Amino acid sequence: MTDYDVLRVFCGPRGGYGNELGVVRDGSRVPDPDDRQELAAKLGFSETVFVDDPERGVIDIFTPTLRLPFAGHPCVGVAWLLDVPELVTPAGTVGTRLDGEFTWIEARPEWAPPRTLRQYATAAEVDDLPVPPPGEWIYAWSWEDEAAGRIRARAFPGRDDGIEEDEATGAAALLLTAHLGRALNITQGAGSQLLTAPQPGGWVEVGGRVVLER
Secondary structure (H helix, E strand, C coil): CCCCEEEEEEECCCCCCCEEEEEECCHHHCCCHHHHHHHHHHHCCCCEEEEEECCCCEEEEECCCCEECCCHHHHHHHHHHHCCCEEECCCCEEEEEEECCEEEEEECHHHCCCCEEEECCCHHHHHCCCCCCCCCCEEEEEEEECCCCEEEEEEECCCCCCCCCECCCHHHHHHHHHHHCCCEEEEECCCEEEEEEECHHHCEEEEEEEEECC
């Protein structure tokens, strides 16, 4: 088995929760895309990242079943791990910065894979949702405090790949921020926290805490 790190990305205020991420720091050890896909499926994380150039921040992202041109929680996690000013993804160049306990990325909403943003009236409704059948990537959300920009969210990838619910989803948070046009403080899943902020020129920042699990 190839060596890899496990991070938790978008952790809560006390360092708990967060979405696990596998990172193969030496992507040259798994150069073939088919082998990368096989390893990502074997590891079973919602995403696994292969670092092809740690100094330039060139990365390759895989779910258990497909390759992604961009994804939020992998970029935040790798930005924290590599501490580089930018990441190079197939979708485009992602700006990064570290600010105290938070790691931020700046990306474009159009890079995010399609998601259905489904609003509910109350946080309790979101909490009570069952896992929907596969077929549609659903980001279920409601206001907890609209004036303060606080949101309750859950994410259901619908890919039928063993990941029924995504604990923390940076790309969906980016899309929701662009849709609402304002900074957000999102509690997702069991207790993960994502912060977002619109930027000039249609860019959006997404930030969160990262912990090295192993």
